[in-house]
Amino acid sequence: MIDTYDPDVLWIVIVGFITSFILAFGIGANDVANSFATSIGAGVLTLKQACYLGSVFEILGAMLLGYKVSDTVRKGILDITAYDGHEKELMLGMLAALIGCAVWLLVATYFKLPVSTTHSIIGATVGFGLVARGPDGIKWGQIGTIALSWVISPIMAGFISVAIYLLFYKFILKAKSPFNAGLVALPIIWGVVLFINVLSITLDGSKLLYLHNLEWWHSMLISIGVGLIAMVCVHFFMVPWQKRKILAEEPYNTDIKPTTISTLENGKSTITVNSMTVSANSVTPIIEAQEEEKRVNLLFHFIQILAAIFSSFAHGGNDVANAIGPLITIWLVYTHGEASTKAETPLYLLAYGGLGIVVGLWLLGRRVIETVGFNLTKLTPATGVTIEIGSAGTVLMASKIGVPISTTHCKVGAVAFVGWVYGKTSNQPSEKGEHVNWKLFGSILGAWVITLPAAGAIAAFCMWCFEFLV
Template identity: 50%
Template sequence: MSIPYDESLIWIVVVGFIVAFVLAFGIGANDVANSFGTSVGAGVLTIFKACVLATIFEIAGAVLIGYKVSDTMRKGILDVSLYEGHEKELMLGALCSLAGSGIWLLLATALRLPISGTHSIVGATVGFSLVCRGTAGVRWITLLNIAISWFASPILSGMVSSIIFWSLKTFILHSNAPLERGLFSLPIAYGLTVAINVMSIAHDGPKLLMLDRLPWWGSLLISLTVGISTATIVYVFVVPWQRMKVLEGSNEETAIEYNASNNRKDTTVLSVISEAQASGNGTMAEETPKLRNNTSASPLLMAAGPEADQMEGDDKDDEPVEISRLFSFLQVLTATFGSFAHGGNDVSNAIGPLIALWAVYAEGSAKQEADTPLLILLYGGLGISAGLWVWGRRVIQTLGKDLARITPTTGFTIEVGAAVTVLLASKAGLPVSTTHCKVGSVVCVGWASRGGEGVSWKLFRNIAFAWLITVPVAACLSAGFMAIFRELIAL
């Protein structure tokens, strides 16, 4: 057994921290922007505000709920007992995992491919272990459970989002009074969202807050209390404010449309008269409904030329404008919810191997008995946030606009469904892919709202292909690095 704090191994720790930060940077650039893609694309948030919110909630999620998935990543996949007496080999293996995963993730981000950081780090971990211990070094049952969750998570996330969307469509969008129904649903939506988030923290929570000693019924009571309090505040203060803002926005739009229609009045009338004269069998009475329809349309839809026809065709299935405004505010909450869930789940991809490396160096043992250090979780959260600030804009376009056309209501259902799925997986210790969950929700809701034409199936095919090659590519990179180390360094 190695001596704890062996000075000769400090270089592995230093390099490991650097590579882990680079990996976290890549995860932030590739994944974190997914949470705020719909909000930024809809104009609800600016890039700067989205980055600020993501930084706060990514770090909070990493510190408060990231410890459990990190334990799975560093102790569940590998049989670490096989490395007792060979701690240096395990440390180098963890370093190879970080390097192999980080290189592939950065390359994929440069190519604008939204891959899974979870896939990448799991594949890299298996890769170095196959070089060191062959098939005996991998816990195949645990790996199988993780692999099943990869395929189950997009389906589950898509189902949850579709159910939420169906509920909104049935009880709000297709009702006789969609605005009042929407305002009525706001306290419920806010309350449930906050309650689920609090429950994810309070149940079997971090030891730092002594929440690990709290019984399940205590966690449930706290989450229900906070959720009901939030719903009450929203009902008393937010709903009246929202009603006022929506009505003010409707009045402003009406005034703009009226002015725009007056400016075009003469041109439109001449156009109608000309068409009637050219046809020879039409009358002004027959053409008047067209004029009325044109003058009541949105200014964007009144633009001349084929572009207007195309835009009108694109917007024909949208929800009422006032509902779009109503749910655009709620998107901010669901985006932060998704960001919190991402921080809790995906921070483990960056710092799981780093914690394993640190534990071996600090304890001098491969047993991995120490708890996950909160400071290292914080370090991973900071790296993820840095990636978002510097490179996060690259993937907002893909999942925020290109894969499917997203409105405020569909964006809300997509984000809630994906975030709930990721949070449940985090509490179960399963490192599911947030990318898989978000893509599953986008595809299912896009199909549910607009049919087969609502999804870019070509883009989805490319994303699915990137998912398939991530595990073997990361595994090969990690295995290659480990083979080089075994040749250069006596182990």
């Protein structure tokens, strides 16, 4: 043990707070972009509006949900008991992890690559652990579980998002009157999204806010009640208002731009439209279908804003752990004097991490937003809603069981899956016949592969240097 508030380790605490804020800044610049990139790419939110929303809901998510995953990052990766009697070494190791993760994340952000901050912090933690205690100090079973989630999470988020999109496609976009079908479905969608969101907060909720005292049926009743109230309000107030507003708009500009008109030998005319040749008789139905889809997309503007809030809240709950988990260990060792303290995660540290995330979003969030929101695939409000719900739902499920999965993997997986399916089902033309930029997707996958060893190597080097101070 060390003495509580030992002045000899105060410098580690101070540098830890500074480095943790820089890391949270990097998470905001790289990872929070995933919460709002689809909304910005679909033209539903501006960057400034997204930053305002993120400022509120990232911090709320961090405070309401972040404690559980923070405990996993703090206690679940390393055998903390191995550092009993060597508390200063543990503090230095956690500082090395913060440095390794922060450096790699800022490098990735510079190159506009969305990487996993979860990969980064866990790789950095393993890196310093190998230097400090060798392989015996690592909980390899937990690492294996988390590593498996890295593979499963983008696939799961992709399948959930595609399933939701196909429901939209069948019952709304391909309905006889898509706009009217969208009006009917809108209250249901709002109700379901709010039900899931409220349930995720109240079911086995934060001990810091005493939500863990609620029985499971209390949480269900509260969530069902909120969902039903939302459905009634949307049906009687939002649907009529949106219907009047959208139908009052000027005729929509479509992406159909005839470039050449040819007459065949049989007398029939063909028109080349955006590099796609169709019969002249087919142009009007295509234009009408696009106009109807644009009306439906306008209908989904507000629901995508809600879904983006949902995603931001989930991100704050899951990824604040990446910035704050090691800092919490440093702080609790400093204030309690032992490595294996069972003290709860302080609420103010979660809020501190959330604040750093918000600052990063405001100052550098644009870089990765361009990659995910604009360069990977074409996004619309309808596809954006499915991506937001599918990826955020996956992250929230993981948060509730304490598994720190990658929000980046979930979001990018959902974007690629839905973008590919949307390209197969829509009338929208694409550049070079591809609806997903697979070359960019491959570059992102490459960045994912090197993230863990890169962050781990930086942290290991820092820990090797710190060993001379122990």
